[in-house]
Amino acid sequence: xxxxxxxxxxALMIGVASGCTxxxxxxxxxKVQEQKEKSDDKSTEKSDSKKLYVSFYPIEYMAKEIAKDxxxxxxxxxxxxxVHDWEPTAQDIKNLSDSKMLIVNGLGLEGWLEDVKSSLKxxxxxxxxxxxxxxxxEEEHEHDHDHEEHEHDHDHEExxxxxxxxxxxxxxxxxxxxxxxxxxxxxxxNVYEAIIxxxxxxxxxYEKNYKELDKKFEELDKKYTEVLAPQKDKYFxxxxxxxxxxxxxxxxxxVPIEGINSDSEPDLNKMKELTNFAKSHKINTVFYxxxxxxxxxxxxxxxxxxxxxxxxxxxxxxxxxxxxxxNYFSLLEKNLDAISQAK
Numbered sequence: 001x002x003x004x005x006x007x008x009x010x011a012l013m014i015g016v017a018s019g020c021t022x023x024x025x026x027x028x029x030x031k032v033q034e035q036k037e038k039s040d041d042k043s044t045e046k047s048d049s050k051k052l053y054v055s056f057y058p059i060e061y062m063a064k065e066i067a068k069d070x071x072x073x074x075x076x077x078x079x080x081x082x083v084h085d086w087e088p089t090a091q092d093i094k095n096l097s098d099s100k101m102l103i104v105n106g107l108g109l110e111g112w113l114e115d116v117k118s119s120l121k122x123x124x125x126x127x128x129x130x131x132x133x134x135x136x137x138e139e140e141h142e143h144d145h146d147h148e149e150h151e152h153d154h155d156h157e158e159x160x161x162x163x164x165x166x167x168x169x170x171x172x173x174x175x176x177x178x179x180x181x182x183x184x185x186x187x188x189x190n191v192y193e194a195i196i197x198x199x200x201x202x203x204x205x206y207e208k209n210y211k212e213l214d215k216k217f218e219e220l221d222k223k224y225t226e227v228l229a230p231q232k233d234k235y236f237x238x239x240x241x242x243x244x245x246x247x248x249x250x251x252x253x254x255v256p257i258e259g260i261n262s263d264s265e266p267d268l269n270k271m272k273e274l275t276n277f278a279k280s281h282k283i284n285t286v287f288y289x290x291x292x293x294x295x296x297x298x299x300x301x302x303x304x305x306x307x308x309x310x311x312x313x314x315x316x317x318x319x320x321x322x323x324x325x326x327n328y329f330s331l332l333e334k335n336l337d338a339i340s341q342a343k
Contacts, residue, residue, distance in 0.1 A: 052198055053096055055104040055113075056083050057317040058178040059128060061328040062191045063103065066209045070202050071195065076102075079322055083315040087112050093119050101198050103128055103191055105178070108171020126194040128187045134173040135244050178314065180245035181224055181332060185217035220332060224250050227340045235281050236342050237274065239289040239297065242313040252339070255283075257296055265296060271303075278304045285342035287311045291318060309338050 051072045054060045060075040067073055076096065077086050088096070096102055097119050104110050106127035117125070177183040192210040196203050228250040236243075240258035247254040257266055257274065266274070278286070283306060288297035290310040297308045312331045320326040 051095075051099050052195070053099050053102040053123075055102065055110050056315065057321065058184070058314055058328055059103050059105060059187075059191060060317070062184075062188045062213070063195060065213045066188075066192050066195055066206050067199075068205075068209060070205060071199055075317065077317070079317045079319070081316060083109060084111070088116060096120055096123055099123050101126060101194065103194050105129060105175055105187075107132075107134065107173045107175035107177070109175035124197075126190070128190040128194070129175075129177055130190050131186055132177050132183050134177075135248060137172060137174055174241065174244045176242045176313070177245055178328075179242055179332075179335075180249045181217055181221040182249045183245045184332075185214065185221060188213060188217060216329065220329065223333075224336055227336060228252055231340065234343075235277075235283060236339055237278060237283060237286045237297075237300070238311060239287060239292065240313075242315075243311075246335075257300070271300065274300055275303045278306065283343070285309055287338070287342070289313055291316065309342065311335050311338055 051074050052063060052067070053074050053076055054063055055075075056077050057075060060073055063071075063073045074095075076088060076092055077083065093116050096116070100122075101124045102120065103126045104113060106129035113125070177187055189210075192206065195206050199206075224246075232251045233253065235253045235255050237255045237257065239256070241254065241256040243254040243256075246252075255274070255277065257270075277283075278300070283304065286297045286301040286304070286306055286308050288294035288308055288310055290312045294308055294310075300306075301308045312335060314328060314331050318326065
């Protein structure tokens with residue numbers, strides 16, 4: 001009996017020891033997992049700090065051409081979103097609040113920005129419209145039409161223009177600076193300087209890329225000047241007031257169907273006004289916005305016996321851009337070709 005008792009006691013002691021070993025191993029494994037999770041969290045935080053956020057596609061293009069693979073450039077707007085209407089989600093705001101920098105167009109384009117600024121206390125917001133030769137929003141109307149040709153009286157025109165301002169202009173200045181290569185070149189320099197501030201360690205790399213991109217802008221600016229110089233002062237009918245800087249910089253005149261935000265359709269009086277103006281100036285092309293409805297352009301074109309053609313406002317990242325079939329520069333070149341061919 002004593003022998004059996006000693007055997008049972010030994011077995012019990014071995015079992016207890018084994019259980020303690022398993023428990024210690026479990027505790028150690030848990031500690032390793034917790035350390036790994038903490039490490040992963042730190043890795044994520046480090047990754048987030050290397051994300052440079054931008055507010056829409058043209059700035060994304062500029063930033064990526066300069067930064068290449070050195071920085072993770074993130075466009076806050078999803079593919080296809082409309083720049084005048086998009087609003088950030090709670091997750092978007094959190095992502096921005098965790099980032100070091102956000103580069104925006106400015107001039108009121110990002111209507112959502114004021115509402116979320118209080119949540120972005122640790123995020124530097126860079127306005128890429130600095131040093132731009134800005135156009136006041138109300139100036140867009142000063143050369144739209146020869147007022148003596150209208151059938152409306154002055155009071156009606158003032159009322160109609162006031163209506164346009166109320167519903168279309170959401171800032172003191174026209175925000176569409178990226179539509180003119182001359183102004184976009186300045187905007188791109190602002191983006192470059194922001195990138196250097198974001199990551200000064202790779203300044204030489206960014207400077208080289210900046211100079212190459214600046215040369216492309218310079219050449220495109222010259223091309224616009226040379227192609228449009230013989231057409232100085234001509235009028236072209238556009239879907240909305242997105243071509244003010246282009247028109248001013250290359251001495252032609254946009255005739256907008258809709259206002260800066262293109263948030264409403266023209267009424268019958270506006271359509272009649274446009275019809276009379278187009279006929280008197282022998283305009284043979286009515287432009288619609290690529291990716292949007294061409295219904296209004298077709299209606300006006302039918303009235304004046306003209307053709308329709310597309311222009312891009314380059315405000316949204318389209319599927320063709322996503323697929324590499326188009327980019328910011330190619331769309332600016334297509335716009336030049338279309339405008340120069342219109343009479």
